Amino acid sequence: MFEDGAPSFGHLYEGLVAVGLRRFDVEEVAAWLLGHQGHRVTLEVSGYKEVMGELDGDPITDAQGYRLWREAPERLRQGLAAGRYVQARYAASCAACCASVNSDSPEPFVPFPPRQLKPDEADLFMERWSDADEMSVFRLFGAIDPLERFVPDLLAFLAKHDGHRIDVMLTTT
Secondary structure: OOOOOOOOHHHHHHHHHHHOOOEHHHHHHHHHHHHOOOOOOOOOOOOOOHHHHHHOOOHHHHHHHHHHHHHHHHHHHHHHHHOOOEEEEEEEEEOOOOEEEEOOOOEEEOOOOOEEEOHHHHHHHHHHHOOOOOOOOOOOOHHHOOOOOHHHHHHHHHHHOOOOOEEEEEEOO
């Protein structure tokens, strides 16, 4: 968490990892941040702190950022071909209640075998994502966008089925 109470990327990322919601774009950001530990970084978003403004317009920083963005589709294509990502829907189910929640459309996720979600994993996700808003997750889309229906639906599902066995999986059908 930042001094102003806003969640850091790492704070939110740990919640996603706990439940297996590891999309390509999030993994790209995580890898980039790991490669730049100790560096000052900024995210282009309106209303950001002026102290970070000194990086704006820097030709090296701008060129690197645009190159990363431009090359992302090719990295995704290679990741899909190598099996590092799979186009799938995320699904969580409660066998006791015959209930489930599913993401809307296939997205590039890090594959994982179907598994039982541990209570502490569900709790971590709920704690980290229950207050996420558009500024917390600026430019994250698809299943993990809290302004879309899936994250709120998953949060409600996990809360409603607290104490039940929850299975999570990626489905390609």
